[in-house]
Amino acid sequence: MSLSICSQKSYETSQSTECSFTCLEDYSLGRVIGKGTFGKVVIAQHKNSGTIYAIKCVKKAKITTQSTYNLLKNEKSILSMIQSPFIVRYFGCFQNVDYIYLVQEYIPGGELFRLLQTRRKLSLAYVKFYSAEIVSAFMHLHSQHIIYRDLKPENILISASGHVKLVDFGFATVLKESHKCSTFCGTFEYLAPEMIERRGHDYSLDWWTLGVLIYELLVGMTPFRSLNTTGIFDKILKKQPDFPPNFDEDAKDLVCKLLEKNPKLRLSGEGIKKHHFFKDTDWNAVDKLNSQPLWIPIVRSELDTSNYEIYQDSPKNFVRQTHFSFTDF
Structure with missing residues (x-):
């Protein structure tokens, strides 16, 4: 059965590369929509442009080996190389003392x-x-x-x-x-x-x-x-x-x-x-994205996260020092 909504395509084309990706304070953060070994993914809205993104927050304290550091650098490098309608778009990254932040396209239909x-x-x-x-x-x-x-x-x-x-x-x-x-x-x-x-x-x-x-x-x-x-x-x-x-x-x-x-x-x-x-x-x-999908997710707004699992965000843990400077990231 196909479920339809109004103005769905606007949710995919409204994201822009015109805003800057410099610090967390530029965004209004929403709920966690994904969790992994090294951090979490949150939905976020850029305060100046109003654009919706998914921000992958990678905890620096979890990057404890050269191999995991290299994988993180590879991810950033590879995402910046790719342009495909079937791969999430990458817009930029920034960091603070505790986290690396990768700013990506928000995909509202869930997993x-x-x-x-x-x-x-x-x-x-x-x-x-x-x-x-x-x-x-x-x-x-x-x-x-x-x-x-x-x-x-x-x-x-x-x-x-x-x-x-x-x-x-x-x-x-x-x-x-x-x-x-x-x-x-x-x-x-x-x-x-x-x-x-x-x-x-x-x-x-x-x-x-x-x-x-x-x-x-x-x-x-x-x-x-x-x-x-x-x-x-x-x-x-x-x-x-x-x-x-x-x-x-x-x-x-x-x-x-x-x-x-x-x-x-x-x-x-x-x-x-x-x-x-x-x-x-x-x-x-x-x-060319001209094949007709058999299932359309229900998406009520640009900020709708109802198609994602609900995660209980854990309280902040003490962040131990990592030996990577991340200055070349």
């Missing part, structure tokens, strides 16, 4: 994860629509030599007009020509075999995660679930996914080719676009 929780699983048409836009997002990233490395329903937001927006580029990295990456990162149930075995990975890792996502959206659970990390990793390395009896045959074939354990044999890029699962997909329409 795909919440839609999945509500419906338990999604129809084939929904999954084709969302996965096609993710394919386009990945192809754009890979053309810029970027690996995303953290696809999951929690990192896919839905815009006011019903389209996909990838967020959280904390694990993304730039792949140097003819090299492989070695950092161990990602969400356990979405890890590819080459990541678990630390054999080095490249763009094909993202296509593995797409296979996991398509399965999860259609079934309501991930294909390699287990009670513990050891069990999850063992299944990823040694088992094939079990498919319910009514699982669509084209979807099954695509998932199996994406979940190929040998990354050199894994389906990718143009091969995915040509797969029979997407036989009715107009890729030009997808890239």
Whole structure:
């Protein structure tokens, strides 16, 4: 069922790069709309322009190793490189004694994860629509030599007009020509075999995660679930996914080719676009945002956060000193 609202597109086009991103005092802060290992995301309104943003607040005291510091710098650098309708827009950053603040586009439709929780699983048409836009997002990233490395329903937001927006580029990295990456990162149930075995990975890792996502959206659970990390990793390395009896045959074939354990044999890029699962997909329409979404989130105002989980913001903790100066951030 499609739910409609008035003037939705204005919520996506009203954000501007004309205001300055210099200090927290320039914003009226709203509630927390996301939490992670290193901080939180809040909705905020710029006092002078009235523009609505999502500000990622990264606690400096949580950045305790060179690798986490590098990931944060990578996130900022990569977001500033990207221009895609399927990836959250980045506007700038600033910092104070305790936090780094990344100013990003506010996406009012909330997480795909919440839609999945509500419906338990999604129809084939929904999954084709969302996965096609993710394919386009990945192809754009890979053309810029970027690996995303953290696809999951929690990192896919839905815009006011019903389209996909990838967020959280904390694990993304730039792949140097003819090299492989070695950092161990990602969400356990979405890890590819080459990541678990630390054999080095490249763009094909993202296509593995797409296979996991398509399965999860259609079934309501991930294909390699287990009670513990050891069990999850063992299944990823040694088992094939079990498919319910009514699982669509084209979807099954695509998932199996994406979940190929040998990354050199894994389906990718143009091969995915040509797969029979997407036989009715107009890729030009997808890239131009001309595909008709099947679900439109209810958004009552620019400041509406009702599509996000309610978080109890914890009281301020004592901030211990970090050994990074952040002067080069």
